[in-house]
Amino acid sequence: MAGQREAQSVPWFADERPAEVIADGVRLDGRSLEEFRNVFLKTGVISQASGSAYAEFGHTKVMVGVYGPRQSERRVEYSEQGRINVDVKLASFATRQRGIFGQSPEERELSAGVQAALEAAADLASFPKASADVYVLVLEAGGGELGVAATAAALALADAGIELFDIVVACSVSRVDGCLLLDPSTDESFREQGGLVLALLPTSNEVTQLVSRGRWSGSQLREGLELAMGGCAQLESAARQCLKDAVVAAAAKQRQQQQQAQA
Amino acid sequence: MAAPLISQGEVEWITAGVSYNTRNDGRKREDFRHLKVQLGMLAQATGSARVQLGETDVIVGVKAEIGVPDADRPDCGRIVFGVECSPVASPAFRGRGGDELSSELARALERSMYPGPSGRGGGIDLSVLSIVSGKTCWVLHVDALLLNIGGNLHDAVSAAAQAALADAKVPKVQVVQGEDPSDEPDYEVDDDPSEAMRLDASGMPICITVSLIGGHCVVDLTVQEELCSAAAMQVAVDASGGVCGITKRRQKGIEASLAMEMIEVAQRAAAQLHTALSSSLAEQQGQQQMAVG
Numbered sequence: 001m002a003g004q005r006e007a008q009s010v011p012w013f014a015d016e017r018p019a020e021v022i023a024d025g026v027r028l029d030g031r032s033l034e035e036f037r038n039v040f041l042k043t044g045v046i047s048q049a050s051g052s053a054y055a056e057f058g059h060t061k062v063m064v065g066v067y068g069p070r071q072s073e074r075r076v077e078y079s080e081q082g083r084i085n086v087d088v089k090l091a092s093f094a095t096r097q098r099g100i101f102g103q104s105p106e107e108r109e110l111s112a113g114v115q116a117a118l119e120a121a122a123d124l125a126s127f128p129k130a131s132a133d134v135y136v137l138v139l140e141a142g143g144g145e146l147g148v149a150a151t152a153a154a155l156a157l158a159d160a161g162i163e164l165f166d167i168v169v170a171c172s173v174s175r176v177d178g179c180l181l182l183d184p185s186t187d188e189s190f191r192e193q194g195g196l197v198l199a200l201l202p203t204s205n206e207v208t209q210l211v212s213r214g215r216w217s218g219s220q221l222r223e224g225l226e227l228a229m230g231g232c233a234q235l236e237s238a239a240r241q242c243l244k245d246a247v248v249a250a251a252a253k254q255r256q257q258q259q260q261a262q263a
Numbered sequence: 264m265a266a267p268l269i270s271q272g273e274v275e276w277i278t279a280g281v282s283y284n285t286r287n288d289g290r291k292r293e294d295f296r297h298l299k300v301q302l303g304m305l306a307q308a309t310g311s312a313r314v315q316l317g318e319t320d321v322i323v324g325v326k327a328e329i330g331v332p333d334a335d336r337p338d339c340g341r342i343v344f345g346v347e348c349s350p351v352a353s354p355a356f357r358g359r360g361g362d363e364l365s366s367e368l369a370r371a372l373e374r375s376m377y378p379g380p381s382g383r384g385g386g387i388d389l390s391v392l393s394i395v396s397g398k399t400c401w402v403l404h405v406d407a408l409l410l411n412i413g414g415n416l417h418d419a420v421s422a423a424a425q426a427a428l429a430d431a432k433v434p435k436v437q438v439v440q441g442e443d444p445s446d447e448p449d450y451e452v453d454d455d456p457s458e459a460m461r462l463d464a465s466g467m468p469i470c471i472t473v474s475l476i477g478g479h480c481v482v483d484l485t486v487q488e489e490l491c492s493a494a495a496m497q498v499a500v501d502a503s504g505g506v507c508g509i510t511k512r513r514q515k516g517i518e519a520s521l522a523m524e525m526i527e528v529a530q531r532a533a534a535q536l537h538t539a540l541s542s543s544l545a546e547q548q549g550q551q552q553m554a555v556g
Contacts (some may be wrong), residue, residue, distance in 0.1 A: 105366060105370065108366055108370075109370050113365065116511055116512065116513075116514075119514045119518070120494075120514060120515050120516035124514075143290065196509070200519070201516055204516075204518070205518060205519045206516035206517060206518055206519070206520045207511065207516055207517045207518070207519055208511070208516040208517075209511050210496065210509050210510075210511045210522060211372060211509060211510050211511070212506065212508055212509040213508060214507070214508075215501065215505045215506070215507050216505060216506040216507075217504070217505050217506070218504065218526075218530065219526070221506050222523065225519075225522075225523070229519065255322070
């Protein structure tokens with residue numbers, strides 16, 4: 001990446017990237033091929049924001065704040081549809097090499113990727129002339145950032161009460177030495193021959209984002225997409241549970257406050 | 264951006280036409296416009312190509328420089344993609360207006376041509392660009408300039424980039440080690456063009472944008488048609504039909520089975536475009552050889 005080349009970061013504790021990431025159908029971190037990392041999802045983590053979410057997939061940690069819908073900035077033109085602006089920032093300590101100041105090309109691409117994944121899910125006509133700003137902060141990049149960011153951002157939009165046709169769930173698949181790996185870590189995607197990220201509206205089975213890297217034959221791609229769809233189905237239940245938990249917790253808190261007020 | 268405008272009536276006209284498999288210019292849904300390629304018209308560049316796809320007009324120049332390889336890939340050269348949206352082509356590109364489009368186009372090119380982090384799976388064998396492992400390599404700057412915008416920029420830019428890379432003649436370099444091994448080696452650059460290395464363009468993918476208009480898959484959209492489409496997939500396909508990169512564009516979602524169909528449409532269209540491009544390249548390279556000989 002431009003700008004990073006001049007300074008070399010000192011690899012104090014960084015191990016070499018492992019050459020083999022699968023042994024006997026088991027991955028480096030002990031997962032089977034079609035298993036997620038430990039997934040943790042939570043909404044309502046930023047008190048200032050209209051909606052927020054935190055997602056953790058193994059070492060990938062992402063925080064999202066949604067502000068708005070609020071009046072669009074002056075410089076943008078009038079639009080009968082609402083806008084969703086996405087800004088993804090990788091924390092400067094998120095990757096092996098320290099990030100650069102300002103928006104890197106990688107961040108710009110992530111932002112565009114997440115934006116496309118969300119736009120098809122939100123009912124943009126429900127907030128004309130206004131825009132919802134989605135700020136994504138990747139605290140640690142441990143692989144599959146685009147998918148995790150899109151999933152978390154959709155939860156944050158839901159938390160902000162923005163009307164969605166469905167939640168968005170997204171997951172990645174890597175192809176390493178002929179095996180398809182669900183939810184790859186950075187070490188795994190470093191060895192991949194092909195990778196893809198799929199974002200889905202699970203109820204209508206509608207693809208809102210699909211990004212692929214590397215070379216895929218038609219049949220491999222079909223298999224990869226099927227695995228990703230299976231992964232999205234698993235994530236869907238986790239995401240819905242997370243939203244339900246948030247509602248239950250909010251109701252319990254309200255009840256408690258009422259009781260205190262009466263007492 | 265001051266987007267070109269379209270009326271509701273025009274949208275309905277184009278959408279209805281597409282559903283009858285007839286478009287305004289008489290093409291069918293999966294037909295490309297005439298692709299015109301000219302090679303080697305920039306004397307200062309290592310390789311160059313101008314591609315005209317209907318009204319769309321793109322010029323690409325490749326410049327070779329000697330640089331340092333990536334730390335992750337010491338045995339590989341580098342290719343840097345850049346796209347300039349000049350205000351000549353559209354008033355919307357005034358100031359920083361074209362930045363978003365140019366970075367989008369450049370990233371799309373890079374993703375289709377460049378291997379993954381493992382150094383495998385890309386369209387180009389970057390190891391031929393290595394000079395001294397970990398120290399020096401060729402850096403190819405692929406710069407595209409948009410001259411006229413007539414729809415389907417992505418595909419035109421990608422075809423032009425492939426043609427320009429195929430046209431590039433990278434000088435032969437010999438590394439001469441001094442007597443003392445601790446000395447910095449000398450480089451001898453051969454200035455004989457007939458000795459120069461050519462890149463193998465046959466493995467390079469071409470980007471095909473498949474758009475949805477009224478639920479039908481359409482390729483090679485004009486500006487007017489682009490305004491009628493709510494969802495599109497950009498698929499980079501190499502000569503053997505392998506998919507080398509997908510990106511979904513525009514606002515709407517796509518039903519999953521339809522998405523697979525769009526990829527298949529892209530594979531079919533790419534096969535045609537690859538044949539057209541490679542025959543045009545072979546013809547022009549033959550003419551160049553004749554001129555040199």
